[in-house]
Amino acid sequence: MNLIPVIPHIPAAVLWDMDGTLVDTEPYWMVAETELVASFGGEWTHADCMLIIGSGLWASAAILQDRGVDMDADAIVHWLTDRVQAQLTEHGVPWRPGARELLADLKDAGIPMALVTMSVERMARQVADLIDFAAFDTIIAGDMVTHGKPHPEAYLAAAAYLGVNPEHCVAVEDSIPGVTAAVAAGAVVIGVPHQIDLPESVHYTLWPSLAGRTVAGLTELFGERRRAFDRIHIPVQTGTTTNEGAATA
Template sequence: MSEFQNVSPLPAAVLWDMDGTLVDTEPYWMRAETELVASYGGVWTHEDCMLLVGSGLWNSAGILQARGVDMEADAIVQWLTDRVQEQLAEHGVPWRPGSRELLAQLKAAGIPTALVTMSVKRMARQIVDLIDFPAFDLIIAGDMVTNSKPHPEPYLTAAATLGVDPTHCVAIEDSTPGVASAVAAGTITIAVPHQIDLPESSEYTRWSTLDGHTLADVSALYSARLTEIELDLTPTRTH
């Protein structure tokens, strides 16, 4: 019997990226980066901001140092995080379209959820605490892993901590590094482009938005992808 037969029609867990997928905090990060570079006499453009979308914070710190920010990497990460948290405290949770509704449906159905973000844990915790229902069973943050996205470690760690097989998980991402991380971990990946477009690919499913997508859509995708994997693994019979 195939390992994919008789599995639940619901995924074992749904693993969410945060910035740009769950919440639209990218403008907050861009404002913080621009302010920091300007404080050292530099100019930080929108194109520069795009270089850091989906990247680990310590990788971003290295790029900012190369642009003239004379601070240690840890200090850069702390400064940026503090500035973004100030904006969150002022403006609240800036939900991406459809994300809150889908997350609430998943929780009502009892599906485990994890927040898998390259932001530091204190910022992820602030966002989770601002959500008006118990949204996540687990947080895996950038300061909790050795390798940041696009390495698979963040998603593998989330699945292992939840005690589930990553191939039976659905991951939702918006960036190139994030999608690469989720795919490399073996998850069934939904790419929802935001700041940077993502092309169609056989490695993941591209949705233009989460708005209007429901638990039924996630379950249908999960079942369809498992069927595809099973067919790929079925030996070809010869006569």
């Protein structure tokens, strides 16, 4: 495969998680999960909701089955997706602070973007279609991959579709499974925690919010992280020494 040439230290693409990062659909999922468990006489707690944030839907279905939902995994995924899509139709896209503005600025700057989500494709396309401009060059959804997050497959697939090296991409995530997947794919990762805190890590950068963030700021961060990575991995020449250390979040 021929990769698209990139300008040094400018991201070749930005890869966006959806639920909890770009749009605040997590409350919609919580409503759907609670209703489904209750319909089988069970109780679904806030702690249960937190347990499955960022996980693939089929992994979440297994947990719902353990809580008494007597349906096969595909049926659970279908039911939950229908219920969340109905809420999206009723209430619209609940943007996370600053997300739509940064998305639009990146589009105006001509930087390719992908939506990389563990929601199923039909829901991802509904969210994309509700945005008032054509934001994404591709969508990689949970039912389009064999392995969900925290496996890197979805991010690797998005980069491959765009024809770019994943190491030349920025990924934006809100969950531990999400940042784990993006880091494993080799991307420069920005963690924007929402429902669950993300721990400090040298492997990604934490932003408390996307509010006020700009293309220039994202590009600057990407350049800093790539330069740090390149310094660490440049072979030491004979007769020279280096004091370069690891990149910090």
